Amino acid sequence: MTICVPGIRAIALLALLLITAPLAAQTRASFDDHSMHEVSVAGTLRALGAIRGVDYKRAQPSATHSARSVYSNLFSSVEGSISGTVTFPVGIKESASILAVAADSDRDSYYMASTGSRGEYTIDGVTAGSYIVFAQAIGCDAEFYDNVPSAYEATYVTVRDGQVTEKIDFSLEETPVGTGAITGTVRSESGVAIAGAQIRATSVDGLTNVSWAYSDEFGDFELSGMFSGSYYVEASAEGFIGEVFENASSYSDATTVVVSEPDATSDIEFSLSPGAIITGRIVDVDGNPIVGVMVEASSGKRDSPDSTVTDPSPPVYNGSTDYSDEDGRYIIGGLEDGDYIVSASVWGPWVGITEWYDNATSFSDATLVRARINQTTSGIDFVLDVPSFDGVIRGVITDSSGAPIEGAYVGADAGKERGPGIQTGTITGADGTFVIEGLPDGEYMVNASAQSGWTMAMRWWRDAETPDDADVVSITDGVTNVASVDIRLPLVRGTSSISGTVTLGSGGVLAEATVGVIVTDPSDSTVVYGVNAYTDEQGRYTIPFLPAGSYMVYATHWMDDKMGTAWFDNAADASTATAIVLTDDEKRTGIDFSLEMKSYRGMISGRVTDDVTGAPIA
Known part of the structure; x- marks a missing residue:
């Protein structure tokens, strides 16, 4: 399935580590509905770019959602393709992402595809040149072509205009998973549970394992899949000052947390301070509020209270950001005690304006804003001369x-x-x-x-x-x-649709689940992913504009470290799925799914009995 990269939340891990070590081992997390896979792919690209001095960007235009692109690059008449097959470890039935990254440093493009139901893939519309190609899947180590774990060892893949570079195959290996865990709670200084706080554990050597989780409505969190070792654990939340366990502001002052598999290290408690607050209002020269202005408060070096800058270069970031609301107002909280440089920026296709407080045109001329713990510094206002275009x-x-x-x-x-x-x-x-x-x-x-x-x-x-x-x-x-x-547009749209509901097997509707249809490309009998939809808050979905034809439909969803996938009608995979045949103008309803959420790490279950009586032992 060739996919776009929507809204990726790229996480900057150690660049060298991501390239030379199994990636999945460093992305243990209880992520929300966005999959760990996106983080892995983004992290690998970020790291590869850092190593090679390139900021990789998705090749344009974006390809369609298909294992074999239906159309090629709209701006070029002739391109090449890369194809191959990905083999998965026994027991893992995942879609892998395959990325082709430009190997020469003067090009910053990359192309991306996902495997079909048999592990096959094709990346179409690839500009001629040399590429580093790698495959990743949840629960597996990343593999670079040809069967190596790092970009340094990769064999370049050559793409020529109008030709298909075939048999770029991968055989993925399962990533080992730790059996330990870290649990605890995040609260405010007043004892109120903080939901949605991010908790991160980093091994003391900085190399072995990095894990993330988010606190639930009670402030509780669990970092699972941990290996034995010593970790720095830190918590952060919007509007609060981040903290490293135990009540430290840096690793050097922190208390390490020891994990011994298979046990869970519990009672890792955080009490976050709301910190200082800076507020103000953004208006234009006529006094009208400006919406969406980015306001940033960042620390800077000063040698005296007279606001003389000793280091005119931009500071190491230590602050926070907010955007002005409909009344032009902003609130920046969670700041540590200290002096801050506050800036307001407006960016758009035709304008780029940044002003520093108080009416300064450069960082070096900015007036310091003093912030104090548990206090609000108000009146940090800006008047921006934003040009008007009619x-x-x-x-x-x-x-x-x-x-x-x-x-x-x-x-x-x-x-x-x-x-x-x-x-x-x-x-x-x-x-x-x-x-x-x-x-x-x-x-x-x-x-x-x-x-x-x-x-x-x-x-x-x-x-x-x-x-x-x-x-x-x-x-x-x-x-x-x-x-x-x-x-x-020369676009022929279908007049039929498929709709239904996705629920949890344990009961309740499932919002933001992915539902997709699969068709067969008549030109080469390749299975391609047609289009996806997402369920609403009631678990309902509709996939419109489908032409008459035969479809296989599936639903899938991630929830923390669990996932569920089902094919219509209660089939385990595409080969056994019941096809849905649509005629013109048909609105097919009742295509429902019930997902059983299971840990992607695997599970062992059984029964313990008395060897004499055979009675179960509780």
């Missing part, structure tokens, strides 16, 4: 039949005038209309893209397949030269 581009996006498309992305690109990559955009409404406001005078290329099921279409105005063939839309003195920038 240009507007509006229009309608339709499919091949002329029907309006809801949820299409429309972008206004000022690349020809302001350089590549400067773009702003919006999403169409139910009637296919869009409005892009706040544009400065200039020339724009307008593009629209939409996806229906496993197919996607993109066009530039007017009816151009590439930006080089696009017509420009001009804005002069705030007036647009085209009344309605309408784009018809």
Whole structure:
């Protein structure tokens, strides 16, 4: 399944460690609904980039959700592909992510795909060149091609235009898991439980194991899958000062926590201070509140109270950030006692403004703001001179039949005038209309893209397949030269849908579970993932715009360190799933799932009896 990378929460681990050691062993966590897999992939990319001095970015445009891309790179006419098979350890039935990272340091792109039901994958639309290719899956060590554990030892994979580089195969090995645990509670100084606090354990040597967990509504947490050893354990929460066990502000002053497998080390208690608070208001030159301004309070070196900067370079970050609300107000809490440099920043496609308190244009001229524990420093206000742009581009996006498309992305690109990559955009409404406001005078290329099921279409105005063939839309003195920038996409949308409910086997509905349909690509009989949907708070989902055809449907969900997957109708895998056959305009309901959540680490169960009487022993 070729996937985009939505909202990844990249965690910066030690760069060298992530590349030269099994990654999954360092990402023990009780994460919420976002999978550990995303963190592993992001961490590996971050580490690989740190080692090689490259900030890797997802190759554009993003590919569709399929094991074999249905379309290739929209901006190039000919690219290559990488294909192969991933073999999993016995007992692990996971989808693996395969990433191809540009091997030469002057390119910062990477491509990503996921395996199909038989472990096969294909990465389409890959620009010619050399790549470091690796595979990762939950519960398995990362493997670099060709059967090595690190990027340093990897064999480069060469991709040529118009050719498929085949047999880039991987055989993953299961990651060993510790049997120890650390448990405890996070409270405020007043004794109130803190929910959602992040707890992290780092081995004393910094290399063996790094684990995360989040406290529940009672402030309780558990770090599971721990190996024997000594750890620094720290807790942090929004609006509170972070703390290293036991009541320390740094590792050097901390008390280490010892884990001895298979036992749990309990009673690791935290009492977090609310710290100091800085508040203020952000307005424009006319006194109107500005929404969404990023306000940052960071520590800096000063040699005296007269606010003279001894080190004009940006400080090591030790502070917090907030964004102004609809009234322009912000609140930054959880600050340690001390002096802070406060800045307000507005960033957008056409503007970038940062001002330091009090009315300073640089860090070195900033006035210090003094913050004290359990006190609020108010009135740290900013007046920002944000330019106003009056240009507007509006229009309608339709499919091949002329029907309006809801949820299409429309972008206004000022690349020809302001350089590549400067773009702003919006999403169409139910009637296919869009409005892009706040544009400065200039020339724009307008593009629209939409996806229906496993197919996607993109066009530039007017009816151009590439930006080089696009017509420009001009804005002069705030007036647009085209009344309605309408784009018809060559997208054929299905008229059928599948809907149902996902519940827990133990009872109760399941929100934010993933439900997907699988079809067969008629061109090569490859199983491809068509499209996914997510359940709402009542556990309900709908997958719309499906063409007539035969589908296999599955549901899956992560919950802490457990996961559940089911195929319709109560099938264990795709090969035994009951197919759902849709006709045109059919709205199939009642495609329901009940998930049994099981630990991804595996489980052993049994019964203990008296060897004489055979009676069970409690």
